Amino acid sequence: xxxxxxxxxxxxxxxxxxxxxxxTQTCSKILRAGKKPDFMANFHQxxxxxxxxxxxxxxxxxxxxxxxxxxxxxxxxxxxxSDLRL
Numbered sequence: 001x002x003x004x005x006x007x008x009x010x011x012x013x014x015x016x017x018x019x020x021x022x023x024t025q026t027c028s029k030i031l032r033a034g035k036k037p038d039f040m041a042n043f044h045q046x047x048x049x050x051x052x053x054x055x056x057x058x059x060x061x062x063x064x065x066x067x068x069x070x071x072x073x074x075x076x077x078x079x080x081x082s083d084l085r086l
Contacts, residue, residue, distance in 0.1 A: 009062055016053040022046050 005013070023046040030039050057063050078084050 009060055012053065012056050012060055012062060016050070016057060019046065019049045019053050023050050 026043045026046045079086055
C-alpha cells in the first residue's frame with residue numbers, strides 16, 4: 001500500500017476524528033445528565049455518523065485488516081476484562 005494519503009483519504013480521516021470526538025462528547029453528557037431524550041437522540045445520530053465514516057474508510061481501502069478477526073479479539077478481551085454481558 002502506498003504510504004501517501006490521497007485527498008479523499010485525508011478527508012475521511014479528519015471527518016472520522018471529528019465524528020469520534022462528537023460521539024465522545026455525547027457519551028459524556030449522558031453520563032453527567034442521564035438518558036434524556038434529546039441526549040439519546042444525539043447519541044444515536046453520532047453513532048450512525050461514526051459508522052458511516054468507518055464504512056467509508058473501509059470502502060476507500062484505508063482499512064485492509066481482517067476486521068472480523070479483530071472484532072472477535074475485542075469481544076474476547078471484553079469478556080475477560082469487563083463486566084459486560086456478551
